Amino acid sequence: MDWFVDNMPILSVALGVALLLFLNMKLKLNSVVALIASAIFVGFLNGMQPTDIVNTIKAGLGSTLGSLALIIGFGAVLGKLMVDSGAAQRIASTLLEKFGVKNVEWALIIVGAVFGISVFYEVAFIILAPLVISIAIEAKVPYMRLGITMVAATTLAHSLFPPQPGPTALVEAYGADMGMVYMLGIVVFIPAVIAAGIILPRILPNLNQSVPPLLEKPKEFKEDEMPGFAISLIVPLIPAIMITAATILNMFIAEDTMFYEVINFLGSAEISLLLAVLVAIYTFGLRVGRTMPEIMGSFSKAIEGIAMIIFVVGAGGAFKEVILDSGVGDYIASMMENTTISPLIMAWFITALIRIATGTGVVSAITAAGIVGPLIHTFDVNPVLMVLATAAGSNTITHVNDASFWLFKEYFNLSIKDTFKTWGLLLLTTSVVGLGVVLLLSLFI
Secondary structure (H helix, E strand, O other): OHHHHHOHHHHHHHHHHHHHHHHHHHOOOOHHHHHHHHHHHHHHHOOOOHHHHHHHHHHHHHHHHHHHHHHHHHHHHHHHHHHHHOHHHHHHHHHHHHHOHHHHHHHHHHHHHHHHHHOOHHHHHHHHHHHHHHHHHHHOOOHHHHHHHHHHHHHHHHHHOOOOHHHHHHHHHHOOOHHHHHHHHHHHHHHHHHHHHHHHHHHOOOOOOOOOHHHOOOOOOOHHHOOOHHHHHHHHHHHHHHHHHHHHHOOOOOOOOHHHHHHHHHOOHHHHHHHHHHHHHHHOOHHHOOOHHHHHHHHHHHHHHHHHHHHHHHHHHHHHHHHHHOOHHHHHHHHHOOOOOOHHHHHHHHHHHHHHHHOOHHHHHHHHHHHHHHHHHHOOOOHHHHHHHHHHHOOOOOOOOOHHHHHHHHHOOOOHHHHHHHHHHHHHHHHHHHHHHHHHHHOOO
């Protein structure tokens, strides 16, 4: 009995996930209801008071939607305007022309990496998903094959490179040199993204998924009907440019100034996306001859298509919050305190466990840094390698408690089984290969 009590945090997560899978896959219950029911179940298993469970669910749902609802909504609108105006087709056809069908994955890796470094993952995904569909249709290849390539590049860049919050926190926790993190991060990024983004989709079977209704291209545009390539690429990059510019400017301005407030207002994900949508209404709407009612029709269809995704992502945040409050992170930390394994492997393993348990990359990275960081002076290892090993662990396989898992599943209209086979496997590949490269680097650095 004492063993069960001592190990209840991790057991409750396992039972909660099992219940969620049963409700969703066996009983075909809607994901939102299944997530909330499983969150309540996990809360009761951990001895939480009923009112505390309710408050935790509200806090998790509110905090998740508070940070993601506008991002997902505006991102979906921007993507829809790109598709309906022919901008996505323009980018697709130009990339195919420049890179060729056989090499188009490399173009997606470059674009995915740029977005992964510059903006929040959800923003990058929502903007790039219609582009992937357009390129796949133009290249006559399964869209999921290219989707895996894009997501592999975006998620790994998001996990490895500052100014994203996870790697930025790791640089500070380990006292690493940020410039070296960028340089060695590229060394880790290239083989990991090749393994997950180029090799993996070519060996995975059954990737011939039907195009999701939200992302179906409404028509084939003629050459003179589409916006130019430069404007088609620059408009969706507005959030990346503004957020990156704000990050750079923050290094040189004081926090208690009006200039700082303005820069960080304009450089927020929500405001930069709103401005991008407003620019897109003109460049991808009025300027190409569409009427305002037609443009707003695209706007409404994008929000309608994304509504269920927003609810599912919010419910996933509620489930995550209950798991966090159950003390899973502290439980894993106590298990790993007295281990004698390599600090690089230990950092990766702790981070991966917390990511799997909580579904949050930033939380797992910061928690692992809190566990391993105070011991960094006792390790004979380069702090930069510790940053990269931890970052690789934060990008490992995830499941039903991860909002990004549900975003990938619902947006691409996949079953949970197929989501594990694609999303889960691509993340696991980037994480394991990334750790392997870090271990190889440790032999020389």
